[in-house]
Amino acid sequence: MKRTPEEKLLNPRPGSKIAAAQEFGIDLTLLVGQLRLTPEERLNELQSAMESLEDFAKQAKLARKKTENKWSKSKL
């Protein structure tokens, strides 16, 4: 009997490309989660991830600036 994409990803056959991806470090459970979404839902998730990462980068930059200011003041 043919296995579904989800079954193939959750129980990869030894020597398969799926098993190779798992050994490479790909989290196959994440792929299963993505496959359950529509392409539009996947792009909406990508958009959210972009926004979160951009926000994180801004916060990190601010925190770095604050730390630098603190150090330069303490040297004075």
Add this chain to the structure above:
Amino acid sequence: MVKIEAVIKSLSGAEVDYVIVGGVALNAHSSGYITFDFDCCYSRSGPNLKRIIEALFSHNPRPRNFPDELPFVFDISTLRNGTNFTLETNIGKIDLLGEISGIGDYQAVLAHSEIVRLYGFDVKILSIEGLIKAKRAAGRTKDLLVLPELEALREALSDEEE
């Protein structure tokens, strides 16, 4: 950061002939790859170049890292004089690619595409097989790193047992 929905609505709303390639196509196929720009391969026919101008003109496109003091005119002759354009716009970074390494020009890319429904439009995206070819041909580390995931997806979605 690119606004994916806005880009698709602009291009598809103006009936531009394009195929989504790169990170956005990867994600549409279920990859977890994060990208911040929108790459597409476009037809270089005259009428299509006009449609691209119509679609993007109001979003103030300029080449990325182009000096602010220099004028840039986004018109047909500009598009005719180049092939690949990396643009900064009001809706984010958009790369217009006349050809894709490992595949070829728009017609070849179109032959490797599939249609998906996105934001009310039937949109063409590069197939998993096409993405594998393109990433292999590009050969940069960041391209090669996505191959195991793409090959796993291709195998999972294939009708044949692995």
